[in-house]
Amino acid sequence: MARPERIRLGDLLIQEQLLSAAQLAEALADQKSSGRKLGRIFVDRGWVTEAQIARSLARQLGAPFVDLGTRSIAPEMTALLPEARARRLRALPLEETRGGVRVAMADPSDLMAYDELARLLRREVEIAVVAESQLLAAIDRSYRSGNAIAGLAQELTTELNSVEGEVGNLLGMNQVAAEDAPVVRLLASVFEEALKTRASDIHVEPQEKALRIRFRIDGVLHVKTEADAKIAGAVALRLKLMSGLDIAEKRLPQDGRFHVKLKAGAVDVRISTMPTQYGESVVMRLLNQSGGLLSLERLHLPPAMAAALQRALARPSGMILVTGPTGSGKTTTLYASLNALNDTARKIITVEDPVEYRLPGLNQVQVMDKIELGFDRVLRAALRQDPDVILVGEMRDHKTAETGMRAAMTGHLVLSTLHTNDAQSTPLRLVDMGVARYMVALSLQLVIAQRLVRVLCPHCAEDHVPEDREAEWLALELGADLSAHRFRAPRGCGECNHTGYNGRTGVYEFLEMRGPLIDALAHGEPSVFARAAREQMGGATLRRDAVRLAAQGRTTIEEAMRVSSQVDE
Numbered sequence: 001m002a003r004p005e006r007i008r009l010g011d012l013l014i015q016e017q018l019l020s021a022a023q024l025a026e027a028l029a030d031q032k033s034s035g036r037k038l039g040r041i042f043v044d045r046g047w048v049t050e051a052q053i054a055r056s057l058a059r060q061l062g063a064p065f066v067d068l069g070t071r072s073i074a075p076e077m078t079a080l081l082p083e084a085r086a087r088r089l090r091a092l093p094l095e096e097t098r099g100g101v102r103v104a105m106a107d108p109s110d111l112m113a114y115d116e117l118a119r120l121l122r123r124e125v126e127i128a129v130v131a132e133s134q135l136l137a138a139i140d141r142s143y144r145s146g147n148a149i150a151g152l153a154q155e156l157t158t159e160l161n162s163v164e165g166e167v168g169n170l171l172g173m174n175q176v177a178a179e180d181a182p183v184v185r186l187l188a189s190v191f192e193e194a195l196k197t198r199a200s201d202i203h204v205e206p207q208e209k210a211l212r213i214r215f216r217i218d219g220v221l222h223v224k225t226e227a228d229a230k231i232a233g234a235v236a237l238r239l240k241l242m243s244g245l246d247i248a249e250k251r252l253p254q255d256g257r258f259h260v261k262l263k264a265g266a267v268d269v270r271i272s273t274m275p276t277q278y279g280e281s282v283v284m285r286l287l288n289q290s291g292g293l294l295s296l297e298r299l300h301l302p303p304a305m306a307a308a309l310q311r312a313l314a315r316p317s318g319m320i321l322v323t324g325p326t327g328s329g330k331t332t333t334l335y336a337s338l339n340a341l342n343d344t345a346r347k348i349i350t351v352e353d354p355v356e357y358r359l360p361g362l363n364q365v366q367v368m369d370k371i372e373l374g375f376d377r378v379l380r381a382a383l384r385q386d387p388d389v390i391l392v393g394e395m396r397d398h399k400t401a402e403t404g405m406r407a408a409m410t411g412h413l414v415l416s417t418l419h420t421n422d423a424q425s426t427p428l429r430l431v432d433m434g435v436a437r438y439m440v441a442l443s444l445q446l447v448i449a450q451r452l453v454r455v456l457c458p459h460c461a462e463d464h465v466p467e468d469r470e471a472e473w474l475a476l477e478l479g480a481d482l483s484a485h486r487f488r489a490p491r492g493c494g495e496c497n498h499t500g501y502n503g504r505t506g507v508y509e510f511l512e513m514r515g516p517l518i519d520a521l522a523h524g525e526p527s528v529f530a531r532a533a534r535e536q537m538g539g540a541t542l543r544r545d546a547v548r549l550a551a552q553g554r555t556t557i558e559e560a561m562r563v564s565s566q567v568d569e
Contacts (some may be wrong), residue, residue: 006180009038009053009109016056018048020156026065038158039107039132042212044259050131057108058129059170066094066104068134073142074498077101080121083143088133089113092565093121100124106132141196183231183238185458191269191286192262193224200286204239206232206279218454218501219327223443228461229278243271251275257354270354275284280474287356294336296393302545305510308446312512313337316388317525318445323420325566329452330417331356331505334391338362341389349382351375352393392416398434409444422542423449423511425535428526441518451467451542451566452548453559456488457496461553470557477547485551505554507545509565511537 001260010027019042029042034041058065069316077093078086082102086092091113092104100123105113108127118125130138190213194202206212210226230353240247243256254272259269268287275278301309312320320337322330335357341347342361353367353375363385365378375392376399382390383403395401397420410415420426426447430440464487466474474482490500511517511533520532546560 007398009042009057012056012060012156013042013048013053016340024456025386034240050133054106054129054131060370061127061129063108063127063129064129065104066128068104068130070139078142081117083139085120086139086143089117089134090135091117092135094128096128098321100126101278102128103133104128104130104138105564106135130213137429147552151153163517176191180532181233186231187235187238188262189222191267193261194286195262195265195267195288202284202286204232204235204282204284206236206276206281211235217499218504219452220454220499221567222499229477232279236282239271239282239284240273243269245271245273250280255354266360270356294339296333296336296340297335299336302540303542305448307509308510308512309337309448312446312559313341313413315413317406317411317413317445317447319404319414320446320448321418321426322415322448322450323418323423323426324450325419327452328450329504329519330450331393333448333506334415334417334451335359338389338391341413346388347386348389348391349380349385349387350391350393353393363387376403379403379407383412387412389413389415394418395430395433401430401433401435402439405430405439409439409545414443420449423447423509424530424537426511427513427517428529431521437522437524441513442519443493444513448508448514449510449542450506450508451546451562451563453507453555454501455503455505455554456490456556457493457500457502459502460491460493460500461488462491464557466557473561474547474550474557477544478551486553487550487557488553489556507539507542507549508540509540509545 010019010024011218013019016026023042023045027038027045030036030041031038035344039050039053042053043050053066057464065528070361073092073094079089080093086324090106090110094102094104096102101121103117103121103125105127106129107113108129109169113127114127120163121167129517130327192213197215200219203214203216203221204211204230205214208229210229213224214221215224216222231375238248240254240256243258245254245256253272255273258269258271258273260269265288270285270287272285274281274283275281289355295308296309309320312318322333324330337349338359344361350360350362350364350365352364353369355364355366358364359547365382367375367378368371375394375396378478379390379392380403390404390407390412391414392400392404392414395404404414404416417424418429420429426449427440427444430444431437466482471482478485491513492498492500496502512523513537516532517529517536519530523529543560543564546555546563549555550557550560
């Protein structure tokens with residue numbers, strides 16, 4: 001874009017009817033006496049917001065307005081401009097363009113800043129207008145997150161070398177306050193960054209020559225940093241202390257849990273340690289409590305399935321099963337269902353390993369195999385507590401499945417999960433576990449099978465023409481003519497941490513146990529039941545739901561094919 005022209009902000013806001021002439025005159029008098037910027041006076045007096053000013057400037061210049069609220073800037077972009085210059089010029093490089101570099105500026109009419117940016121970057125500068133407070137927060141976030149974790153890890157390495165293994169000091173147990181200990185600040189930085197990048201898991205993995213820290217974001221692992229292997233023991237020790245694990249035991253796996261409060265929000269952490277060749281590997285599942293639980297509406301279930309689930313939840317008894325592999329969102333679906341049922345008229349008990357979400361009004365029980373408090377034992381005890389609804393974390397064995405089925409037959413609504421590949425194989429899997437056919441036929445109301453696919457970032461997704469292999473695969477569900485559908489592919493930008501994806505959504509299929517299916521199950525022939533199940537589902541399978549999302553441009557063909565291959569295995 002051309003070099004911007006100086007803009008009279010007050011006149012622009014009056015022109016856009018965001019400010020009156022009297023207000024402008026009052027602000028000019030304030031500016032003359034205080035020396036403050038005119039825009040800051042407008043905002044402080046509550047006449048306009050920073051976003052309104054930025055949008056007005058963007059319209060006047062014909063430049064894009066960018067919301068920097070949650071946007072992450074690639075490290076290679078922040079490397080183009082030193083932090084001190086970014087703060088002085090109130091500017092931040094966002095991304096490369098075909099003609100140069102797009103730079104966020106809060107005051108695009110600052111011609112001196114524009115000229116200096118062009119000189120420093122040695123490329124054409126394309127301005128994007130942003131709110132000033134968001135720009136300053138993004139500068140703090142970008143320059144801190146780029147090297148903070150690696151820098152703190154190096155500080156911990158240096159201190160370890162200097163104290164020659166006096167780990168107590170590093171953990172904040174002796175003279176050093178806990179919040180000042182390098183290992184504590186390193187972990188705080190790791191958790192902060194994990195929350196801001198929407199990571200679901202943190203992997204701390206000791207290698208022969210390095211300690212690798214990886215984040216799982218939208219189901220895919222990304223390396224965050226690699227530090228000196230010497231700090232692995234101190235990091236694992238601190239995490240075990242936080243979760244109340246046995247710090248003297250390094251030969252056996254351990255599981256625990258702790259809660260962390262950070263600037264980015266509160267998070268429950270489920271921790272698992274495992275001894276490896278080079279030290280203890282630690283994996284932490286982040287259960288972010290600040291976002292609240294999903295409602296059934298926000299799960300975006302297919303209409304027919306949503307109606308079937310509502311019918312099953314409205315019944316006073318019966319069993320609802322959600323199936324799929326680990327990490328397919330089964331617990332989220334179950335808790336969204338519990339959220340819909342949770343009121344003062346019902347007693348709801350959950351039996352879980354571990355308790356992943358805390359929901360007020362529920363009676364939640366943690367299974368503890370060490371003291372022989374297993375699913376079956378807790379479930380039998382729960383039935384003596386006069387419940388209306390019971391959630392069983394998983395149908396792991398014959399005893400638990402049979403007890404759950406009996407509960408569903410005797411006036412209780414039971415929700416649970418089972419590891420099966422699809423919906424139609426679930427009733428037969430229960431029979432294989434030793435549950436009587438008549439119990440499955442009478443108790444099981446609904447089976448939901450699900451997977452998670454990554455959702456394309458709406459800010460950078462590009463149109464995509466299916467390759468020959470993809471077109472052949474799509475034709476099985478959509479027919480040979482694919483011209484009516486818009487397929488898209490990831491590119492990567494600051495909004496999605498340069499992955500091309502932003503979040504995940506579910507793909508589903510369901511099986512509602514009605515008359516023909518109950519008769520087929522009682523018949524005893526698996527092939528008869530499988531045929532009846534296929535007829536009832538009518539092609540509404542996981543594969544077709546994944547193809548539907550790809551055809552809408554919400555996910556990629558590659559993601560749809562990946563989910564389908566999991567089902568076909």
